[in-house]
Amino acid sequence: MSEEFKFSDPGEGLQEAEVLEIHVAEGDHVNDGDTVLTVETDKAATDVSAPFSGTIEKVHLKTGDVVRVDDLLFSYVPDDGDDEEDTDSGEQGEKDEEDKKDEKDQEEETSESDDENQSSKESTRESSEESAEDEKAEESDQEAASDEDEEQGDRQEKDDEGEKKRQEKQPDKTDKKTARKAKRDQPPVPAAPSTRRLARERGVDLHDIEPSGPQGRVTTEDVEAAAKEGGRQPPGSGKALPDFSQWGDTERVAIRSVRRVTAERMTQSWTQIPHVYHQDVADVTELERFRHDYEASAQENGGKFTLTILVMKAMVFALKQFPHFNASLDNENQEIVLKRYFHVGLAVATERGLLVPVIRDVDKKNLIELTEAVSTTVERARNGELGREDMEGGCMTLTNPGPLGGTALTPLINLPEVAILGLGQARLEPVVHGDLDNYEVKPRLLLPLSLGFDHRVNDGADAANFVTTLIGALEDPQSLLLKI
Structure with a gap:
């Protein structure tokens, strides 16, 4: 039975890496500790070793791919896979026998309960006949009361509709004022001045961020994470580019490897440091x-x-x-x-x-x-x-x-x-x-x-x-x- 080998954190909180070289192919046998992959993280090449011994069944990536933590890298069949299957089948057989025994015991309990149910049904019929006459009297009283409730409900419904229409015609200023006042009344969020500036640039409200710093302090990493989830991006980053091919031939080259990391680091440096x-x-x-x-x-x-x-x-x-x-x-x-x-x-x-x-x-x-x-x-x-x-x-x-x-x-x-x-x-x-x-x-x-x-x-x-x-x-x- 095949198992999966997924990409794990390469260290120090890194979440992704670029595949530089794949050292195994489908059908290859690897031992625990063998290098199966070379990836690049933060401009440095890192070897990824197999934490298993077995045969590679399927390679789920190719050179040049960017893999993130928990992405599937390989499917493999471990060396002890046959023994595990035999054990699983033996355990399954024992489980089936236990299930059959439970079903037999349940049938016996069901037959005993049928006799008890028969006697209870006869007593139930007698009590039902006695209560039927009482129910008819109650129904007549309820019908009279319901007619009166319906008339009152119709009048209330008309009043509610009128009030709703009046509210729709007026702008919803009260809610907005209340929200703004609530935000003003909130205590200031502990954060460094540079973190506050970054939050303004990213369009992130510090009150909406779960702090990770000491004593409930919001860090720059918290702001960056919140910005990625839905905050405003730096100016120009979200603007759609024109179709350059309308003016001539073009070619697109993926930003990968060192260039991608350099772009991220330099953007971080320029936006966070007053040079x-x-x-x-x-x-x-x-x-x-x-x-x-x-x-x-x-x-x-x-x-x-x-x-x-x-x-x-x-x-x-x-x-x-x-x-x-x-x-x-x-x-x-x-x-x-x-x-x-x-x-x-x-x-x-x-x-x-x-x-x-x-x-x-x-x-x-x-x-x-x-x-x-x-x-x-x-x-x-x-x-x-x-x-x-x-x-x-x-x-x-x-x-x-x-x-x-x-x-x-x-x-x-x-x-x-x-x-x-x-x-x-x-x-x-x-x-x-x-x-x-x-x-x-x-x-x-x-x-x-x-x-x-x-x-x-x-x-x-x-x-x-x-x-x-x-x-x-x-x-x-x-x-x-x-x-x-």
């Missing part, structure tokens, strides 16, 4: 000379020694001076979580989309160790070998599209972080040194910096000081080496 940006440029002429001098040695021992490695070290130096950038905002408890470790997220462009693996303990690694860690992580990201744990626990993210071009950018913060640093393209430009009366123009390598920060946690002055400290470290590589 502010501080931009400046760093003179990295001497830093580039230092990098070039040690590039060959570093590559022999670790990997590609890039400007990104040195910027990561300078970031950690600045984070130590300004710990509120190495933090997360706990809206529910109205607290800022300051982190005493320094894990830097590094944005990596891959064929599947943008991934942000985390480089651990940047402060504790020397330049060679950091170069090796970054090179290995980037390679794993581009080969699709990252797990979800490799992209968790970051303190601040660094994104560097500069080699592709661009003088400025406004990157979005990677929740639950509160800041992100973007690098533009380093360019050789003329720079004026001196004052109005005594100056000289020199070619210098300038690196554009763009710091995006959460204004709920840091202010503009904090951002300016952070970037100034960062620039000071980048422009003096000898000092940077002493500081890191």
Whole structure:
């Protein structure tokens, strides 16, 4: 007898995943613990193992499908299926014998009760004849009373119809006023300001939400869940698109995998975080000379020694001076979580989309160790070998599209972080040194910096000081080496 294998929660409350590869086919035999499926959750590939031993009877999905918790994956016949069927048939036979015995006992009880029923019927006929005359007298009295009730009912019905018509002609203002007053009289719902703002954007009434936070507090997740069930969607999301094919050929491509998760995360970041940006440029002429001098040695021992490695070290130096950038905002408890470790997220462009693996303990690694860690992580990201744990626990993210071009950018913060640093393209430009009366123009390598920060946690002055400290470290590589 076949059984079903359904998709279960892949961890940390995730509800769905995309099927990357199916490792079994119908008729294949699998053992408990064998990998039968590879799915992608939160940009990371995860293997799904069989919790059974048996033969695959039917595969209910295909590569590229998005499966949700409790979706049917496989039907299978367990290895001990024959023994179970024999046991079931034996139990069924015993049950049938018991049923027959119960039926026989019931027949005997029925025959005994027939005799008792016969005698009770005779006494019932006698009592019925006596009560018949009394019933006739009561019926005549009831008929007279009912005639009077009918006349009174007709008059009441006419009055009710008239009142109903009068109410229909008047607008139903009373009910609306009562409802509004009732809502005003309700006590305020415990929720953070950002949660209230999100509820307004989604068109969700906080009074209608079942809170899941501590002490009856409504969380942002509660609001998002309520919005999905029936609240207002963000502007433009529900507007129907025109038929583009009327103007020419078109093609539709499903939003899947990394792109789908990126879209969800970036929408969440942009709608929940009040982004502010501080931009400046760093003179990295001497830093580039230092990098070039040690590039060959570093590559022999670790990997590609890039400007990104040195910027990561300078970031950690600045984070130590300004710990509120190495933090997360706990809206529910109205607290800022300051982190005493320094894990830097590094944005990596891959064929599947943008991934942000985390480089651990940047402060504790020397330049060679950091170069090796970054090179290995980037390679794993581009080969699709990252797990979800490799992209968790970051303190601040660094994104560097500069080699592709661009003088400025406004990157979005990677929740639950509160800041992100973007690098533009380093360019050789003329720079004026001196004052109005005594100056000289020199070619210098300038690196554009763009710091995006959460204004709920840091202010503009904090951002300016952070970037100034960062620039000071980048422009003096000898000092940077002493500081890191």
